[in-house]
Amino acid sequence: MSRSILVIIIGWWFSLLLMGIEGLGVNWGTMANHKLPPKTVVQLLKDNGINKVKLFDADQSTMNALAGSGIEVMIAIPNNQLSAMNSYARAKDFVRRNVSRYNFDGGVTIKYVAVGNEPFLKSYNNSFLNTTFPALANIQNALNEAGLGDSIKATVPLNADVYGSPETNPVPSTGRFRPDILPQMTQIVQFLAKNKAPFTINIYPFLSLYANEHFPVDYAFFDGVATPILDNTIQYTNVFDANFDTLVSSLKAVGLGDMEIIVGEVGWPTDGDRNANTNYALSFYRGLLPRLASNKGTPLRPGYIEVYLFGLLDEDIKSIAPGNFERHWGIFKYDGQPKFPMDLSGQLQDKYLVGARDVTYLLKKWCMMRPDAKDLSKLGDNINFACTFADCTPLGYGSSCSTLDANGNASYAFNMYFQAVGQKDTACGFQGLAMLTDTNISQGNCNFMIQIATASPSTRLTLLFGLTLLLLSLSLL
Ligand SMILES: *[C@@H]1O[C@H](CO)[C@@H](O)[C@H](O)[C@H]1NC(C)=O
Ligand SMILES: *[C@@H]1O[C@H](CO)[C@@H](O)[C@H](O)[C@H]1NC(C)=O
Ligand SMILES: *[C@@H]1O[C@H](CO)[C@@H](O)[C@H](O)[C@H]1NC(C)=O
Numbered sequence: 001m002s003r004s005i006l007v008i009i010i011g012w013w014f015s016l017l018l019m020g021i022e023g024l025g026v027n028w029g030t031m032a033n034h035k036l037p038p039k040t041v042v043q044l045l046k047d048n049g050i051n052k053v054k055l056f057d058a059d060q061s062t063m064n065a066l067a068g069s070g071i072e073v074m075i076a077i078p079n080n081q082l083s084a085m086n087s088y089a090r091a092k093d094f095v096r097r098n099v100s101r102y103n104f105d106g107g108v109t110i111k112y113v114a115v116g117n118e119p120f121l122k123s124y125n126n127s128f129l130n131t132t133f134p135a136l137a138n139i140q141n142a143l144n145e146a147g148l149g150d151s152i153k154a155t156v157p158l159n160a161d162v163y164g165s166p167e168t169n170p171v172p173s174t175g176r177f178r179p180d181i182l183p184q185m186t187q188i189v190q191f192l193a194k195n196k197a198p199f200t201i202n203i204y205p206f207l208s209l210y211a212n213e214h215f216p217v218d219y220a221f222f223d224g225v226a227t228p229i230l231d232n233t234i235q236y237t238n239v240f241d242a243n244f245d246t247l248v249s250s251l252k253a254v255g256l257g258d259m260e261i262i263v264g265e266v267g268w269p270t271d272g273d274r275n276a277n278t279n280y281a282l283s284f285y286r287g288l289l290p291r292l293a294s295n296k297g298t299p300l301r302p303g304y305i306e307v308y309l310f311g312l313l314d315e316d317i318k319s320i321a322p323g324n325f326e327r328h329w330g331i332f333k334y335d336g337q338p339k340f341p342m343d344l345s346g347q348l349q350d351k352y353l354v355g356a357r358d359v360t361y362l363l364k365k366w367c368m369m370r371p372d373a374k375d376l377s378k379l380g381d382n383i384n385f386a387c388t389f390a391d392c393t394p395l396g397y398g399s400s401c402s403t404l405d406a407n408g409n410a411s412y413a414f415n416m417y418f419q420a421v422g423q424k425d426t427a428c429g430f431q432g433l434a435m436l437t438d439t440n441i442s443q444g445n446c447n448f449m450i451q452i453a454t455a456s457p458s459t460r461l462t463l464l465f466g467l468t469l470l471l472l473s474l475s476l477l
């Protein structure tokens with residue numbers, strides 16, 4: 001074999017290895033009762049070749065764990081801090097404390113600052129309508145003033161309900177920004193364009209299905225449909241493409257059809273709704289990931305798309321206002337263990353992802369309903385109490401524990417509470433209705449979980465070690 005052919009083959013092999021992984025990021029949310037240590041999560045990302053991550057804040061412990069990892073990061077400013085960022089002084093302070101501070105060799109590779117999170121969501125009743133743009137402008141200007149503006153861009157992750165097509169002609173090419181927010185959207189996209197910053201959009205085929213029971217199920221996936229949507233000469237066979245191209249048309253309508261677009265969130269939940277299950281999630285990712293890896297793009301925007309999956313881990317204290325599925329978006333379970341086989345490189349070589357290492361669990365102790373409980377008059381109140389402070393979403397209709405009988409239901413609720421409070425001895429009383437067991441009382445697909453220990457001995461040791469170092473360095477001064 002000639003040397004040049006060998007070089008070509010090796011080059012091809014390497015491009016295959018890198019393909020897909022290059023663009024793929026994940027959202028790392030931390031709304032969990034018992035969080036995995038940030039270092040464990042960063043190792044999980046590395047073990048699975050994930051080198052982009054999107055956060056929902058700029059929490060110090062998360063940032064410290066990411067330091068030196070080389071992972072590219074999108075940090076975020078929560079919606080409730082947008083009005084504060086309408087002060088340029090506050091914005092500069094944010095950039096100093098949460099961006100510049102990590103900008104050193106061995107620090108954190110920040111690429112983007114997300115200003116707000118879906119601030120124009122209809123259900124927020126315009127609460128952030130007037131504060132989002134000034135916050136965006138102040139943050140980017142502060143980044144520019146700090147000399148970071150070329151490499152770090154401010155952007156606003158928006159929900160796909162900021163645009164749409166008229167009901168009379170619902171095709172992607174007629175996409176326009178929502179009339180009630182058009183002035184704000186125009187201001188934002190013009191500012192992003194001027195600063196060469198991307199538009200960030202969250203696209204959820206699952207929510208299309210959830211919101212409309214007549215929505216054609218096949219259209220949420222990527223396996224083709226019986227009746228594609230015909231838009232002039234273009235046929236659309238999945239809602240991801242159609243939605244993305246509706247955005248492209250909306251941008252074109254305000255004169256910025258070429259603006260870079262990042263998909264800030266896309267994914268499929270595995271519990272909490274009849275359409276939220278492992279099989280659907282598996283199909284969704286088996287369709288999405290190879291498409292992303294092929295760099296085929298969408299009909300109106302061929303080519304590579306930067307995408308962040310939602311999400312990395314299940315989050316058991318997320319608000320369930322949008323639906324019970326909210327706590328089950330992870331490609332990993334609460335404890336960093338994979339839920340189903342997948343191939344992040346988009347080559348369909350599905351296998352279980354590498355799970356989180358060295359996870360410390362609480363003892364193998366469960367809390368259950370006493371089989372001989374007599375006075376059941378207070379059972380309802382006790383279940384309510386447990387489910388107010390712990391996650392009972394798997395009990396709902398169409399979910400993983402929906403087939404339990406009444407006693408099973410009570411046991412599930414009691415155990416979730418008992419685990420949430422760290423297996424405190426006093427937490428398995430429920431007015432005499434509950435008792436401890438060391439038998440795994442899981443049933444079928446319904447897992448009676450054992451929580452993870454919040455601070456493992458090694459984290460405590462690290463803290464102690466850090467404190468000792470700090471005291472030492474202070475005494476040296
Ligand atoms: C920014 O950094 C400060 C100082 O560490 C911290 O108190 C604040 O919570 C950070 N902001 C966000 C949004 O995480
Ligand atoms: C928006 O308005 C609705 C109806 O008036 C109300 O139920 C809801 O709590 C409001 N949401 C917010 C975020 O203010
Ligand atoms: C936003 O500004 C507009 C125009 O100044 C005003 O009419 C509207 O009440 C403001 N909305 C909110 C939620 O503050």
Ligand SMILES: *[C@@H]1O[C@H](CO)[C@@H](O)[C@H](O)[C@H]1NC(C)=O
Pocket residue numbers: 395396397404405406409
């Ligand atoms: C179990 O709990 C769920 C959620 O609280 C409820 O919808 C269901 O009816 C209960 N099932 C039984 C058998 O009690």
Ligand SMILES: *[C@@H]1O[C@H](CO)[C@@H](O)[C@H](O)[C@H]1NC(C)=O
Pocket residue numbers: 364440441442443444447448450
């Ligand atoms: C309990 O059993 C379930 C189902 O068999 C299993 O998936 C789970 O890992 C078990 N839990 C523990 C802590 O062993």
